[in-house]
Amino acid sequence: MPRDELAAWLRLLLTPGLGRTTARQLLAAFGLPDAIWAQAPDTWGRVVDPALAQAMAQPPQGFDETVLAHERWLAQGGERHALTLADPRYPASLLDTADPPLVLFVHGRLDALSHAQRLAIVGSRNPTPQGAQNAQAFAQSLAAAGLTIVSGLALGIDGAAHEGALRAGGFTLAVVGTGLDRVYPSRHRDLAHRIVAQGALISEYPLGTPPLAHHFPQRNRVIAGLSMGTLVVEAALQSGSLITARLASEQGREVFAIPGSIHAPQSRGCHALIRQGAKLVESAQDVLEELRLADPPPRAAEEASPLPSGGADDELLSALGHDPVGLDDLLARTGLPTSALQARLLELELQGLVARLPGGLLQRVAQG
Missing domain, CATH: 1.10.150 (DNA polymerase; domain 1)
Incomplete structure (x- = not known):
């Protein structure tokens, strides 16, 4: 330019x-x-x-000085771009929204941005172990089926969604709330570098922009606008993910939600969305069918279904069920001595089949 x-x-x-x-x-x-x-x-x-x-x-x-900094950033190469509203490469789905960014700064592959079949996956920054696994498994299945996964690089569900897409060898786009000369949160620095190689980082904010709180609800409209639909994995009732879902609905895009335990605060936002008309989904195949995508790979999503399916013959796993449970309740369900139960729970935890939650609760973890 x-x-x-x-x-x-x-x-x-x-x-x-x-x-x-x-x-x-x-x-x-x-x-x-x-x-x-x-x-x-x-x-x-x-x-x-x-x-x-x-x-x-x-x-x-x-x-x-600001113009010079942007010139130098663009000149570094490595797939750095500034797409304006007048640029023919600006995503058409975003142009169709009520409030498109004036400029999109992009670091990564433009072919990932030009791919029309994009799905947003968003959710809690503090998910349950099962929620994080669900996000990664859904993203992996959907990316394997040809969808570009869009999220916000945040901790929790966002990061798990990006990881799932990367594991599938698919495209993923991270819409961030800072300038592209910094990574926030900093612990996602390695993830951001991998996204640049297999997708793109996107921001409407110029270089040097810090992670201001009001930028993140604003970037949610870009996540929704880039995508043909939004999948919410886990979300509290007061959640930025629900803002993304509302914006997607207002833009005429599909909204999907994964149901969860009635006892888990992270599930209440998803349940509220379902009551408001979001599509309840139990597997990635449900999303593909609802989007009417042509010829998805046969049973690709079902084979990677993230919902609980293993270890049904294990009596302790059966007693755990799929909701968070306290040790006292588990003792009552199993009738095992405390020492024996705790030893078995430790074995299952080391195998990755059980996770410990805040408040002394335990939860069964599905294996993808």
Whole structure:
């Protein structure tokens, strides 16, 4: 992108008080950003508030250094791009939304972004062990069936979804709430590098943008807008994942939810979505069928179904059931001596068949 064009878009993006809605009004009135900045403040004042028009007359503080930083970042190669609303490579599904970003900064493979069959997988930052496994297994199955998995690089369900897609050798897109010159959370640095190689990191925020709290609900609209549907794995009632699901529904996209234990706070958001009309799904095949995707690999999703299926002949696993349970209740169900029960639980935990939850609860973990 030529420097003048990059600078014109960045000025539109960074001018204080000039939000996305007002910027789109200016684009509609005057055309591309270089044409906007060629106008006099009095002319801008016919479209925006006169005080804002006067403020627009001066570039933002440190603007030249900001433009130079973006030029250098783009020049590093390694599949770094700035896609504007005027770029033919800008995702069409995002253009169809009410509030598309002015610019998408992309680090990674544009072919992953151009693939039309994309599904968002979102959920709790503090999932149960089963929830994290469900997210990874669904993502792996759906990526193997040809879907690009979209999520937000957050801890918990987001990270598990990206990992599942990577394990399948499929594409995954991570929409983040910071500039692409930093990784948040920092513990996902290695995951971010792997996503760049097998998908892309995406942000509407310029370089240097820190992880501000209000950016993450905003980036959820991009996750929903990029995707033909959104799958919520686990979510509390007050959850950013429910914002993503609502935005997807408002955009006419499908919403899916995995049911869970009636005792688990992380399941209540999914149950609320199901009551509101979200599609209840028990396997990745359910998602593929609902999306009416042509010729998915036969039984690919069912073979990797993440829902509990193993160890039914083990009496202790049967006694555990699939809901979180306390030790006292388990003692009552099994009739085992405390020492024998605890020893067997430790064996199952070491095998990865049982996980310990906060509050002294135990939960059976399905094996994919």
